[in-house]
Amino acid sequence: NPLSPVRVLTVGIMSRLALLCLSATLVATSPGVAQVAIDPIGKITPNGRFDGGSKVQLGRDAAGRPVCFVREEGDSHRLDIGIGAGGAFVRLETPEPRDATPVPPVRVYAGLQQTENGRATDRFMVLRPYEGEVAYFVPTSGQGSFTLLAASAPDAFLAVVAAAGGNFLVIEQRRSAVRDYVAIYDFNEQAAAAVAACRQRHAL
Numbered sequence: 001n002p003l004s005p006v007r008v009l010t011v012g013i014m015s016r017l018a019l020l021c022l023s024a025t026l027v028a029t030s031p032g033v034a035q036v037a038i039d040p041i042g043k044i045t046p047n048g049r050f051d052g053g054s055k056v057q058l059g060r061d062a063a064g065r066p067v068c069f070v071r072e073e074g075d076s077h078r079l080d081i082g083i084g085a086g087g088a089f090v091r092l093e094t095p096e097p098r099d100a101t102p103v104p105p106v107r108v109y110a111g112l113q114q115t116e117n118g119r120a121t122d123r124f125m126v127l128r129p130y131e132g133e134v135a136y137f138v139p140t141s142g143q144g145s146f147t148l149l150a151a152s153a154p155d156a157f158l159a160v161v162a163a164a165g166g167n168f169l170v171i172e173q174r175r176s177a178v179r180d181y182v183a184i185y186d187f188n189e190q191a192a193a194a195v196a197a198c199r200q201r202h203a204l
Contacts, residue, residue, distance in 0.1 A: 039139040039147050041091050044069060044080050050201075054194040055186075056082075058202070068198035072185050081161055081187050083199045088154035090161060090169060091147045092182050098144040102173035102180055108134050108148065108157075109172070110164035111181065122179055124170050128163035132156060136171055136180075146171070146180060154199075158192040 042062020050056035055070050061084060069082025077094040099122070111124030132153035138146050148171065150157035161169055164184040171180045198204075 039091075039137055040086055040135070040149050041067075041080075041084070041089050041147050043093075044071075044082075044091070046071075050194065050198040055191060056194045056198050058198070066202060066204060068195050068202065068204065070187055070191050070195065072187065077182075079182060079184075081158070081184075081191075081195070083154050083158065083195055083204060085204055087149050087151035088157040088161075089147060089149045090182070092145055094144045096144045097142070098138075098180070100178050100180060101138060102136065102171050102176070102178045104136070105174045106134070106136055107172050107174055108150075108160065109170050110160050110184075111168045111170040113168055122181075123177075124168060124172075124179070124181070127167065128160050130157055130160040144180075146182075155192075155196055158195060159189075161187055162189045162192040 039062070044059045044061055044067060046057045046059040048058040050058060050068060056068055057071060059067050059069060061067050065085050067082050067084035067089075069080045072079040072081070076096055077092060079093075080089070080091045082089060107129065109124075109129040110127040112127055114121050114123040114125060130150070130153075132150055134157065135149045135151075136146065137149070148157075148169075161184060165186065165188045167184065168181045169184050172178070
């Protein structure tokens with residue numbers, strides 16, 4: 001499935017720098033846009049733990065800004081769930097190919113995967129929806145990596161991710177069956193509360 005690029009209005013011949021600036025402006029003002037090659041979080045570098053009793057780590061994003069996050073890792077993926085100055089986020093890194101790329105407007109929800117004849121499908125029952133706006137970024141066109149960023153209601157977003165624990169977090173194109181999704185393993189209400197406490201302590 002082709003990725004949906006941000007529409008760029010070109011008047012005459014614009015420099016490469018001008019095009020990059022225009023694309024960044026469109027992303028900043030268009031929540032829910034699936035944007036290729038721009039990741040607002042980037043690779044996170046851990047530099048400590050919030051406290052000894054939780055899995056919440058302290059770190060910095062690619063721009064050097066502090067974040068509180070929980071990391072889940074598997075054989076072929078790394079999933080960071082956390083919060084920073086820009087809001088709450090979910091960031092998936094994986095070399096696996098992407099099956100589908102929703103285009104805006106999108107909705108995000110905790111979902112229970114449905115089965116048919118004993119086999120898993122790409123359909124989900126909504127367990128808990130996220131009611132706020134969320135930006136959806138696709139940094140690598142050939143892989144399944146993505147970043148979700150919720151700036152307006154970060155605590156509510158983390159609650160939805162926690163509700164997806166043991167199931168899936170689903171990004172779904174509105175009025176369409178196009179979905180992207182990721183399994184959430186250990187992130188739960190306690191983890192969400194610990195991330196929120198880390199945020200308050202470090203004034204993010």
